[in-house]
Each structure stands twice: as structure tokens, then as C-alpha cells.
Amino acid sequence: MKILETKNLTKRFDGVHAVDRLSVGIEKGGITGIIGPNGSGKTTLINLWSGMLLIDSGEIIVGETEKFTRILPHQVYFYGITRTFQNVRLFEQMTVLDNILVVLTERNVFSSLFEKHTEYHLKKAEEVLQKIGLWEKRNQLAINLSYGQRKLLEIARTLAMKAEIYLFDEPFTGLFPEIRKVVSGIIRELKQESKTVILIEHDIGLIRELCDYIFVMDEGRLLTEGKPEHVLEKREVIETYLGE
Amino acid sequence: MNLVVGYAGLLSVTHAAFYGLGAYTTAILLTSFGANFFISIIFGIILAAIISFLIGTVLSKFKGDYYALGSFGFNIIVFSIFLNWQELTKGSLGIPGISRPELFGVDFSNNFNFLILVLIFLGLIYLVSRFVVNSSFGRVLEAIREDEEAIQVFGYSTLYFKLAIFVISAGMAAIAGSFFASYITFIDPSSFTLMESVFILVIIILGGLANLRGSILGALFLILLPEILRFVGFPTDIAAQMRQVVYGVILILFMLYRPQGLIGEYKL
Numbered sequence: 001m002k003i004l005e006t007k008n009l010t011k012r013f014d015g016v017h018a019v020d021r022l023s024v025g026i027e028k029g030g031i032t033g034i035i036g037p038n039g040s041g042k043t044t045l046i047n048l049w050s051g052m053l054l055i056d057s058g059e060i061i062v063g064e065t066e067k068f069t070r071i072l073p074h075q076v077y078f079y080g081i082t083r084t085f086q087n088v089r090l091f092e093q094m095t096v097l098d099n100i101l102v103v104l105t106e107r108n109v110f111s112s113l114f115e116k117h118t119e120y121h122l123k124k125a126e127e128v129l130q131k132i133g134l135w136e137k138r139n140q141l142a143i144n145l146s147y148g149q150r151k152l153l154e155i156a157r158t159l160a161m162k163a164e165i166y167l168f169d170e171p172f173t174g175l176f177p178e179i180r181k182v183v184s185g186i187i188r189e190l191k192q193e194s195k196t197v198i199l200i201e202h203d204i205g206l207i208r209e210l211c212d213y214i215f216v217m218d219e220g221r222l223l224t225e226g227k228p229e230h231v232l233e234k235r236e237v238i239e240t241y242l243g244e
Numbered sequence: 245m246n247l248v249v250g251y252a253g254l255l256s257v258t259h260a261a262f263y264g265l266g267a268y269t270t271a272i273l274l275t276s277f278g279a280n281f282f283i284s285i286i287f288g289i290i291l292a293a294i295i296s297f298l299i300g301t302v303l304s305k306f307k308g309d310y311y312a313l314g315s316f317g318f319n320i321i322v323f324s325i326f327l328n329w330q331e332l333t334k335g336s337l338g339i340p341g342i343s344r345p346e347l348f349g350v351d352f353s354n355n356f357n358f359l360i361l362v363l364i365f366l367g368l369i370y371l372v373s374r375f376v377v378n379s380s381f382g383r384v385l386e387a388i389r390e391d392e393e394a395i396q397v398f399g400y401s402t403l404y405f406k407l408a409i410f411v412i413s414a415g416m417a418a419i420a421g422s423f424f425a426s427y428i429t430f431i432d433p434s435s436f437t438l439m440e441s442v443f444i445l446v447i448i449i450l451g452g453l454a455n456l457r458g459s460i461l462g463a464l465f466l467i468l469l470p471e472i473l474r475f476v477g478f479p480t481d482i483a484a485q486m487r488q489v490v491y492g493v494i495l496i497l498f499m500l501y502r503p504q505g506l507i508g509e510y511k512l
Contacts, residue, residue: 050397051396051397052393052397072396073393073396073397074396074397074399074400074401074402076397076399077397077398077399078399082397082398083397085394089391089393089394090390090391090394091386091387091390091391091394091395092390092391093386093389093390093509093510093511094383094386094387094390098383098386101380101383102380102383102384102386102387102395102398103398103399105380105383105384106380106381107399107400107401109381109401109404109405109408112379112380112381112384112405113376113379113380113381113408114379115379115380115381116378116379116380117380117383157398161398
């Protein structure tokens with residue numbers, strides 16, 4: 001079953017096609033990699049899926065039934081989509097704990113006024129912070145964390161959500177091997193829980209290791225798709241992506 | 245204002261306008277209709293809430309510096325209305341003869357009773373503000389301040405949150421305006437200029453953004469400072485100017501060396 005699709009999706013910036021009539025379908029419950037050289041439109045695609053950019057033309061289909069030609073950022077949560085960012089975007093002058101608690105609580109303005117975080121919220125926050133080893137730093141401001149810890153906290157923030165689709169934009173970039181293992185473990189766990197992970201990554205080794213299926217993009221278009229072991233052997237992929 | 249600027253990160257300088265709306269509502273209702281002071285407070289809150297809802301909807305389309313500029317514009321418009329709608333506000337002549345409050349036979353015309361009443365309201369507003377900032381709503385406001393786009397992806401329609409806090413804080417400013425009108429017993433537009441909004445902004449920045457006690461501390465500091473400077477012994481012909489200079493220098497030093505204010509939790 002396709003959980004997330006695009007049909008002829010197009011996004012232009014000043015006349016340049018960042019995503020150009022792209023049609024792809026993501027299978028439910030697996031890890032799908034999106035690779036391609038810099039500027040190939042990978043992050044633009046994730047921004048379109050998460051409502052952070054408006055669609056110029058084409059459509060996004062969630063769960064084979066919900067079709068959108070326009071979706072706003074706050075709406076994607078209700079379709080079970082969550083994401084991380086290529087450049088970490090935490091709530092810097094809030095504590096590590098508050099960075100998690102804030103996504104656990106009420107979305108409705110009026111209800112949120114009369115809600116305080118409960119034991120349930122704290123437990124859930126502890127669970128995700130323990131998983132990434134940041135529980136001890138829960139009272140520190142996010143701005144004071146190291147780069148690796150910040151990346152982990154951003155992933156933890158998505159784990160705190162009851163999402164079905166996780167969009168991870170280069171989650172391994174700049175991480176030490178130890179932390180890379182933690183992130184790989186989290187992604188594998190999500191797969192075991194039948195969640196769908198969409199991973200933008202430049203490290204081909206990680207793509208081979210983690211992904212069930214990959215899409216290769218170039219200049220906003222789909223170059224090819226398939227299982228990593230097949231796709232990464234293709235001549236055009238090697239030429240375009242690896243530059244060999 | 246700290247709820248809007250410190251917690252939600254919206255650099256708004258509209259507060260003198262809402263403060264003025266509260267003051268004029270009280271002044272007009274008391275002098276022209278003989279209404280009770282406490283009823284006039286309620287009308288002031290309702291008027292400020294309606295206008296803040298409308299202007300907040302427009303301002304929410306702006307971000308950062310543009311938000312601040314938009315709020316500048318609103319304050320100037322309201323000031324111009326106070327000045328030029330002579331039939332209602334009496335323009336620059338102002339409205340004299342505003343009475344002091346009276347409730348259940350308790351007369352607040354002496355300053356001590358009035359002080360007690362103001363302190364009671366200050367306490368109530370502080371408790372309401374604390375309730376707001378300690379709720380999940382307060383945490384979302386802080387997240388909006390930190391990264392509005394990022395918090396939206398987690399399902400929060402930030403427009404409604406920004407609008408709600410703008411309306412709440414406008415209502416609070418209107419209460420302050422009602423007390424001001426009744427205390428001074430005379431109001432004219434000069435009390436509600438853009439500079440008043442800037443002064444309130446300085447109070448909360450100096451006291452500490454995103455810290456409610458900081459707002460009170462900032463107000464005490466900036467209100468009492470000129471009084472303390474009277475005793476420094478500046479020559480009488482330049483005393484007033486020198487007090488302003490010292491006042492300005494202290495502000496600059498704070499901005500340079502303690503941008504989070506006296507007890508603030510957030511740096512602009």
C-alpha cells in the first residue's frame with residue numbers, strides 16, 4: 001500500500017524547477033531513501049510533503065485517499081506526518097524537556113490554556129529522552145547542547161509524536177560513529193513498529209544498510225528507483241550521483 | 245506586554261493604544277453616562293479585545309521587524325483617533341473630572357485605598373498571567389517565539405495562539421488604562437503616544453523578557469529611578485536633562501552587558 005505519493009508535483013523558485021513533475025509513491029512500513037546530488041530537489045520535496053512550501057502544480061496523496069493541491073504545515077500533523085530538518089531547528093531557548101513536552105500537548109488554543117503537562121506527558125518525554133541519552137540533560141537549554149545532541153533531540157521530538165510517516169532530512173550528517181549507531185537503531189525500530197521512514201542521506205553505505213527502496217533525484221526529476229542493491233549499480237546513477 | 249513580546253516573541257508596540265482605549269472607555273462612561281468604574285473596566289476590556297482581535301489578525305500576517313512596524317502604525321492610528329475624534333474624546337482638550345472608584349460603599353478616592361485596589365488588580369493580573377504561561381498554551385507561545393515554522397509542523401496553528409495572547413494582553417492593558425484615567429482624573433491623547441508603548445517595552449526588556457516578576461521589577465526600577473536621581477545633586481538648571489542622560493546610559497549598559505534584563509530568561 002502506498003502511504004505517500006506525489007503526482008506530477010512541481011515547485012519552481014524564480015523560474016528554476018526545484019521539483020519538476022515528480023511522481024513517486026512511498027510504500028507503507030518501510031525505509032525509503034531519497035538520494036541525489038546537492039540541488040536535486042530532495043529537501044524541496046520534503047518541504048512540500050510537510051506543507052512548508054506551497055505546491056505550484058500537481059498533487060500529494062496521503063494514504064491513497066487524501067489528495068492535496070495545497071497543504072499547510074500545521075495540517076500535516078493530522079495526517080500522521082512528522083519531520084526533522086536539514087539544519088537543526090530546535091526551540092533553542094527552551095529546555096530539552098520542554099522541547100519534547102511542547103509537541104505532546106493540546107493543539108487546540110482553548111484546551112491548551114487549561115492544560116498542564118501531566119505524568120503521562122512526562123513519562124512519554126522521559127521515554128524518548130532516555131532512548132537518545134539526553135534525560136540527564138533535560139533541564140539544560142537546547143542551545144547549550146552539542147551538535148550531535150541537538151540532532152538527537154530533533155529526532156526525539158519526532159518520536160514523541162504519534163506519527164505514521166517520519167521524514168528525516170540528512171539525520172546522520174556531522175555525527176560521530178557512536179551517535180550514528182543510535183540514529184540507525186531508532187530508524188530500524190521505527191520500521192519494526194511498521195512506521196514509514198523517508199530518509200534523505202548522502203552516505204551510500206547507510207543507504208545500502210538501511211533502505212528497502214530508494215529514489216534517485218536529479219534536477220528535480222526522478223532519475224530512477226528500485227532496491228538499493230540494483231539502483232546503486234546503475235550506470236546513470238553512478239555517473240550522476242557519484243560523479244564517476 | 246511581556247506575554248506578547250517575551251513569551252510569544254512578537255515585537256509589538258501597541259500597548260499604549262490599548263491602555264488608551266481602556267482609559268477613554270472609563271473616562272467617557274464615567275463622565276458622560278455616570279457609569280460605575282468597575283463596569284467601565286469590563287467595557288474597556290471588551291473594546292480592547294474586539295479591536296485587538298481585528299488588528300491582531302492583520303498583524304499576524306507580518307513577521308519580525310515588519311510586525312513591529314505594523315504595530316507602530318496601529319498605535320499612531322489610535323493616537324490620531326484620540327486626538328481628532330473631538331465629539332467623543334474632546335481631542336487635545338482632554339476629558340477632565342473622571343471620578344475615583346466606589347464599590348459597596350467603599351470609597352477609593354483617597355490614595356491609600358486606591359493603591360490597595362490597584363494592588364489587588366495587579367495580583368489578579370499576575371495570577372492570570374502565571375496561569376497562562378504555566379499552561380501548555382504558554383509553552384507553545386515560547387516555541388512560536390523560537391521557531392514559528394517548526395512548531396507549525398507539529399500541528400499547531402500558530403495564528404490562533406498569537407491572536408489569543410494578543411487579545412489577552414490587550415485586555416490587561418485596558419484595565420491599566422482604566423485605573424490610570426481614574427487615578428489622574430484627567431486624560432488627553434498625550435498619555436497614549438507611541439513613546440508610551442516604547443517605555444512599556446523598555447520596562448519589560450529591562451526587567452527581563454519571559455519573566456513575569458521581571459516586568460514588575462522593571463516597572464519599579466524605571467519608575468523609581470528618576471525619583472532617586474533627584475537626590476544625586478545635579479545643578480538645578482540641568483537636573484532634568486541629566487536625569488534623562490543617566491537614565492539613557494543605564495539602559496545602554498543593560499543592553500550591552502545584560503541583554504536578558506535583570507531577571508530575564510530570554511534574549512532578543
